[in-house]
Amino acid sequence: MIGDFCVNAAVTLKNGGNVLVPCYPSGITYDLFECLSGHLDSCGLSQVPLYFVSPVSDSALAYSNIFAEWLSASKQSRVYLPEAPFPHAELVAIGRLKNCKSIHDGLSEDFKPPCVVFSGHPSLRMGDAVHFLEMWGNSSSNTIIFTEPDFPFVEALSPYQPLQIRVCYCPIDTCLRFSQANKLIKDLKPTHLVVADSYIQPPVSMPHKTEFVINWEPSPLTYRRGEVISLPIKRQFETIEITPELAASLDPQEVRSGYNITMVTGTLSCHDNKYILKKLPDEVPSGTKRKSDGTVNRQKTYMWGNVNIPAFVEALTKNGFVDIKVEDTGEGCTIVDLPNDDTLIQVEPDNTHIICNGEETVRIKIRDALLKCLKKI
Numbered sequence: 001m002i003g004d005f006c007v008n009a010a011v012t013l014k015n016g017g018n019v020l021v022p023c024y025p026s027g028i029t030y031d032l033f034e035c036l037s038g039h040l041d042s043c044g045l046s047q048v049p050l051y052f053v054s055p056v057s058d059s060a061l062a063y064s065n066i067f068a069e070w071l072s073a074s075k076q077s078r079v080y081l082p083e084a085p086f087p088h089a090e091l092v093a094i095g096r097l098k099n100c101k102s103i104h105d106g107l108s109e110d111f112k113p114p115c116v117v118f119s120g121h122p123s124l125r126m127g128d129a130v131h132f133l134e135m136w137g138n139s140s141s142n143t144i145i146f147t148e149p150d151f152p153f154v155e156a157l158s159p160y161q162p163l164q165i166r167v168c169y170c171p172i173d174t175c176l177r178f179s180q181a182n183k184l185i186k187d188l189k190p191t192h193l194v195v196a197d198s199y200i201q202p203p204v205s206m207p208h209k210t211e212f213v214i215n216w217e218p219s220p221l222t223y224r225r226g227e228v229i230s231l232p233i234k235r236q237f238e239t240i241e242i243t244p245e246l247a248a249s250l251d252p253q254e255v256r257s258g259y260n261i262t263m264v265t266g267t268l269s270c271h272d273n274k275y276i277l278k279k280l281p282d283e284v285p286s287g288t289k290r291k292s293d294g295t296v297n298r299q300k301t302y303m304w305g306n307v308n309i310p311a312f313v314e315a316l317t318k319n320g321f322v323d324i325k326v327e328d329t330g331e332g333c334t335i336v337d338l339p340n341d342d343t344l345i346q347v348e349p350d351n352t353h354i355i356c357n358g359e360e361t362v363r364i365k366i367r368d369a370l371l372k373c374l375k376k377i
Contacts (some may be wrong), residue, residue: 001147001170001171001172001173002031002032002035002170002172004168004170005032005035005036005145005147005168005170005172006035006036006039006040007039008143008145008168008170009036009039009040009116009143009145010039010040010043010045012114012141012142012143012166013040013045013048013114013116014043014045015141016114016141017114017139017141017142017143017166018113018114018115018116018117018136018142018143019114019115019116019117019142019143019144019145020117020119020129020132020133020136020142020143020144020145020165021116021117021118021119021144021145021147022119022120022121022122022123022124022127022129022144022146022148022156023118023119023120023122023147023148024120024121024122024148025052025054025056025057025060025120026060026064028147028172028174029052029118030064030086030088032118032147033050033052033086033087033088033091033097033118034086034087034088036050036116037050037087037088037091037096037097038087046096048114048115048116049095049096049097049098049112049115049116050091050096050097050098050115050116050118051097051098051099051100051107051111051115051116051117051118051119052097052098052099052100052118052119053099053100053101053102053103053107053117053118053119053128053129054099054101054118054119054120054127054128055101055102057099057100057101058099058101061088061089061092061099064086064088098110102128103128103131103132117129117132119132122146122147122148122150122151122156123151123156124156124157124159124160125156133160133163133165134160136165137160137163137164137165138163138164138165139164139165140164140165140166141166142165142166143165143166143167143168144157144165144166144167144168145168145169145170146167146168146169146170146171147170147171147172148171148172149171149172149173153167153169178211178212178213178214179211181214182214182215182216185214185216190216192221192231192232192233193214193216193220193221194220194221194222194223194229194231195214195220195221195222195223196222196223196224197222197223197224199213199214199220199222200213200214200219200220200222201213226344226355228346228353228355238275239275240268240275240276240277241274241275241276241277242264242266242276242277243276243277243278243279245278245279246264246266246277246278246279249279250262250264264277265280266278266279266280267279267280267281303371303374303375303376304374304375304376305374305375306349307347307352307370307373307374308373309326309334309336309347311372311373312336312347312369312370312373313326313336315368315369315370315372315373316336316338316365316366316369318369319365319366319368319369320365321338321340321341321365322340323338323339323340324336324337324338325337325338325339332348332349333346333347333348333349334346334347335347341356341358341362342356342357342358343355343356343357343358343362343366344356345366352370354366
């Protein structure tokens with residue numbers, strides 16, 4: 001598809017037309033810069049400018065050159081030379097690729113057709129691609145090329161019809177096929193495999209298509225949206241990051257050659273499966289008392305008891321949540337649904353699961369409401 005993309009763009013430019021590519025400001029766009037510029041050079045079109053129009057064009061191009069974790073091994077090695085991993089850094093340096101925040105911010109000063117414009121959004125419902133389509137849509141010498149497979153191009157163009165612009169659909173899907181996924185799993189030999197439940201059985205419309213299935217023994221663990229599963233992963237140790245402030249306060253003592261030891265006192269923060277040990281605050285927190293000599297006697301507070309659902313719902317209401325739906329599923333399990341905040345709370349006799357897709361402030365309000373319903377000792 002990348003080859004078709006380059007060929008269609010080159011044909012349009014040779015005929016004096018312009019090319020519009022509605023795209024995201026990251027991802028496959030970086031590869032399109034690289035492949036298209038090389039193809040145009042081979043076609044004798046090296047003088048054709050490329051424009052990248054996005055509010056985040058500057059930062060997108062800059063970050064792509066320093067975040068090497070997601071790059072291939074060959075591109076990672078170029079980051080540490082140091083050398084820009086993508087050719088678009090050189091294209092920007094020589095003025096071949098020009099990036100600007102919008103059509104009103106820098107583009108009008110140095111706009112030279114015929115050209116290729118990368119702008120978003122792929123749905124053609126927002127972004128400066130809309131303006132270019134209105135400007136070029138009435139000429140059959142111009143071409144619009146869709147590369148994102150998630151947006152049907154017919155629906156994307158329907159509000160702008162009738163149009164004379166040439167339309168090309170070159171969906172570049174970077175997802176794994178089932179055959180590729182099965183080969184990758186076979187090579188990796190995972191001890192445990194977790195996949196969506198729809199991947200272990202053929203599509204309902206094509207039950208005979210057994211090749212559309214993830215095959216692995218033992219049977220993979222499956223999940224559905226909103227479902228909480230327990231993974232059979234046993235670990236004796238966890239990796240904990242120590243903040244620079246706490247690390248600077250440590251005073252290691254050598255106990256024998258090559259071995260140092262120190263006492264560490266801090267606050268352990270557990271969030272998103274990451275453990276961070278932070279320095280204790282200087283002020284005296286609640287739940288502490290000062291001794292007669294002025295030192296702090298810290299008292300531990302433990303939370304215990306079952307969650308009182310009516311009290312929990314009342315606490316959520318006081319914290320600003322509305323349209324709270326409660327469902328008793330039996331066996332002591334209760335579902336508290338907050339549809340306005342895209343949050344689902346599953347309360348069981350011995351644990352509570354909170355599935356929250358909202359902002360951090362929403363999580364904090366839910367946590368505070370939950371703590372009010374527990375006993376303290």
